Amino acid sequence: xxxxxxxxxxxxxxxxxxxxxxxxxxxxxxxxxxxxxxxxxxxxxxxxxxxxxxxxxxxxxxxxxxxxxxxxxxxxxxxxxxxxxxxxxxxxxxxxxxxxxxxxxxxxxxxxxxxxxxxxxxxxxxxxxxxxxxxxxxxxxxxxxxxxxxxxxxxxxxxxxxxxxxxxxxxxxxxxxxxxxxxxxxxxxxxxxxxxxxxxxxxxxxxxxxxxxxxxxxxxxxxxxxxxxxxxxxxxxxxxxxxxxxxxxxxxxxxxxxxxxxxxxxxxxxxxxxxxxxxxxxxxxxxxxxxxxxxxxxxxxxxxxxxxxxxxxxxxxxxxxxxxxxxx
Amino acid sequence: xxxxxxxxxxxxxxxxxxxxxxxxxxxxxxxxxxxxxxxxxxxxxxxxxxxxxxxxxxxxxxxxxxxxxxxxxxxxxxxxxxxxxxxxxxxxxxxxxxxxxxxxxxxxxxxxxxxxxxxxxxxxxxxxxxxxxxxxxxxxxxxxxxxxxxxxxxxxxxxxxxxxxxxxxxxxxxxxxxxxxxxxxxxxxxxxxxxxxxxxxxxxxxxxxxxxxxxxxxxxxxxxxxxxxxxxxxxxxxxxxxxxxxxxxxxxxxxxxxxxxxxxxxxxxxxxxxxxxxxxxxxxxxxxxxxxxxxxxxxxxxxxxxxxxxxxxxxxxxxxxxxxxxx
Numbered sequence: 001x002x003x004x005x006x007x008x009x010x011x012x013x014x015x016x017x018x019x020x021x022x023x024x025x026x027x028x029x030x031x032x033x034x035x036x037x038x039x040x041x042x043x044x045x046x047x048x049x050x051x052x053x054x055x056x057x058x059x060x061x062x063x064x065x066x067x068x069x070x071x072x073x074x075x076x077x078x079x080x081x082x083x084x085x086x087x088x089x090x091x092x093x094x095x096x097x098x099x100x101x102x103x104x105x106x107x108x109x110x111x112x113x114x115x116x117x118x119x120x121x122x123x124x125x126x127x128x129x130x131x132x133x134x135x136x137x138x139x140x141x142x143x144x145x146x147x148x149x150x151x152x153x154x155x156x157x158x159x160x161x162x163x164x165x166x167x168x169x170x171x172x173x174x175x176x177x178x179x180x181x182x183x184x185x186x187x188x189x190x191x192x193x194x195x196x197x198x199x200x201x202x203x204x205x206x207x208x209x210x211x212x213x214x215x216x217x218x219x220x221x222x223x224x225x226x227x228x229x230x231x232x233x234x235x236x237x238x239x240x241x242x243x244x245x246x247x248x249x250x251x252x253x254x255x256x257x258x259x260x261x262x263x264x265x266x267x268x269x270x271x272x273x274x275x276x277x278x279x280x281x282x283x284x285x286x287x288x289x290x291x292x293x294x295x296x297x298x299x300x301x302x303x304x305x306x307x308x309x310x311x312x313x314x315x316x317x318x319x320x321x322x323x324x325x326x327x328x
Numbered sequence: 329x330x331x332x333x334x335x336x337x338x339x340x341x342x343x344x345x346x347x348x349x350x351x352x353x354x355x356x357x358x359x360x361x362x363x364x365x366x367x368x369x370x371x372x373x374x375x376x377x378x379x380x381x382x383x384x385x386x387x388x389x390x391x392x393x394x395x396x397x398x399x400x401x402x403x404x405x406x407x408x409x410x411x412x413x414x415x416x417x418x419x420x421x422x423x424x425x426x427x428x429x430x431x432x433x434x435x436x437x438x439x440x441x442x443x444x445x446x447x448x449x450x451x452x453x454x455x456x457x458x459x460x461x462x463x464x465x466x467x468x469x470x471x472x473x474x475x476x477x478x479x480x481x482x483x484x485x486x487x488x489x490x491x492x493x494x495x496x497x498x499x500x501x502x503x504x505x506x507x508x509x510x511x512x513x514x515x516x517x518x519x520x521x522x523x524x525x526x527x528x529x530x531x532x533x534x535x536x537x538x539x540x541x542x543x544x545x546x547x548x549x550x551x552x553x554x555x556x557x558x559x560x561x562x563x564x565x566x567x568x569x570x571x572x573x574x575x576x577x578x579x580x581x582x583x584x585x586x587x588x589x590x591x592x593x594x595x596x597x598x599x600x601x602x603x604x605x606x607x608x609x610x611x612x613x614x615x616x617x618x619x620x621x622x623x624x625x626x627x628x629x630x631x632x633x634x635x636x637x638x639x640x641x642x643x644x645x646x647x648x649x650x651x652x653x654x655x
Contacts, residue, residue, distance in 0.1 A: 190606075260549070272553070
């Protein structure tokens with residue numbers, strides 16, 4: 001039984017230009033202590049999906065109109081977004097690490113205040129105990145000289161250190177699942193390596209599940225056990241990491257993997273194969289597959305039938321496509 | 329000038345670019361940011377030289393110095409045989425039309441109130457390379473070269489997608505038929521599926537028009553893909569230069585090794601067998617860089633001598649240069 005089970009989640013945005021189905025029938029699950037990856041380009045709905053799970057979609061214009069989010073036997077979508085039940089879960093059992101630590105930390109509060117707030121609120125600690133625990137958390141995420149740095153403000157930290165503070169905050173109440181939304185996009189590669197190794201170590205040690213949301217295929221290849229690939233608001237392929245990268249079956253996943261340069265290719269030996277065209281505009285989309293205009297594998301059925309549901313093509317390997325390309 | 333000199337399109341020698349930090353009412357100089365600290369490299373005609381490094385390593389500053397958008401603190405930049413490092417602005421114009429530039433941000437680097445055709449045509453006007461009657465035809469031709477529909481000339485930048493906007497940037501860089509183009513992070517603001525389109529476009533144009541690129545980026549996989557030779561920068565200095573394949577196969581500098589190992593590869597099987605060198609600490613401030621080798625405080629191979637003197641960039645054969653006393 002999965003720890004977190006998201007079924008057919010639908011989040012729509014009502015805009016003045018029309019309806020945007022930002023997340024459409026998104027189904028995924030997270031097992032205990034597992035690292036999964038949610039991959040896709042900007043605007044594919046990956047952030048919207050996890051924000052919907054956290055019930056952080058601003059309404060209006062957004063609205064989660066369907067689906068279930070089962071966590072600890074309860075459907076989170078039944079709760080009020082700002083109700084007591086949801087507030088008890090959010091930031092405590094389900095936590096988030098955001099992309100840009102400078103804008104997601106409050107610039108006018110010390111790190112200490114921001115870390116102890118959650119501890120006092122969720123774990124009912126007194127001020128002194130919370131401070132002790134906050135210092136311990138900062139040590140755990142590798143902030144040097146933690147007892148002194150804890151009284152600093154976010155701007156006094158470097159980008160990598162700020163992201164460590166975010167990680168400490170996400171870990172503070174022993175969460176069940178951490179959602180990391182592009183956690184390393186704003187930092188350099190060597191810092192990215194530091195942060196990812198740190199997160200991996202911590203979640204393994206604490207048996208916490210981690211959902212890494214990213215556009216960078218390489219980031220999830222090393223850490224995620226299972227991967228969900230999203231396109232235009234839907235999950236179009238999911239499976240074990242080795243299958244997704246080794247034997248992708250959806251034309252979009254194949255295209256994506258062929259279009260990125262890989263380290264260790266001799267200069268001039270391989271021409272990249274781009275995906276032609278553009279990601280679709282999500283406003284008032286047609287019923288057919290959203291990848292159709294860019295697809296090189298399309299068959300007659302694709303033009304007539306609606307966007308296919310996910311179907312199994314292997315052990316724990318699903319694609320939403322009428323065509324099934326085997327191998328690369 | 330001998331034959332080998334002719335072959336060099338750019339020679340950068342001992343380039344230093346310091347930015348002063350001033351303080352107080354009298355703007356007294358209190359320190360320097362040593363953005364680029366004595367680097368030398370050369371770019372041959374028709375090759376792609378990659379510069380790679382993390383933010384703040386001085387790669388962009390180097391590019392801007394080559395374009396002479398900055399006047400270097402010292403050192404020389406010899407562009408097609410002429411030293412432009414101290415040349416007055418009015419004389420530089422002649423050489424600058426032979427250089428193009430593509431910038432990172434396809435949103436910020438295009439004037440939002442000017443038509444796409446106007447943006448691409450401007451360099452032609454500035455350098456008097458087209459009169460009114462032929463301007464439109466030339467711009468249309470440039471649009472076609474970069475894969476844009478000339479009918480879209482009258483649109484303004486926000487009507488284009490990110491990838492198309494970057495194509496406008498490429499067309500503008502090509503306008504005066506330059507021999508050298510400085511590409512400063514040309515794809516990092518684009519979506520993954522669009523990046524390959526721009527990389528391929530740059531490669532095709534190079535072949536067709538015999539261009540030379542200075543390709544600046546933080547993503548080593550991309551730089552390695554497009555470049556013939558790659559220079560690795562760290563805190564204002566070049567740590568290693570080698571042919572791109574050699575750099576991957578046989579990295580010598582400990583920083584290059586760490587950088588290579590930090591790049592994620594989209595292949596879980598390969599990833600699981602790779603050892604990752606996780607660097608300790610963070611990049612020090614360029615205002616007070618560490619003495620000796622700039623990398624020594626984070627280096628696993630450092631010995632006391634590393635903090636004594638700056639290691640020279642020495643030739644280890646095969647056009648491979650490395651600034652480290654431990655290799």
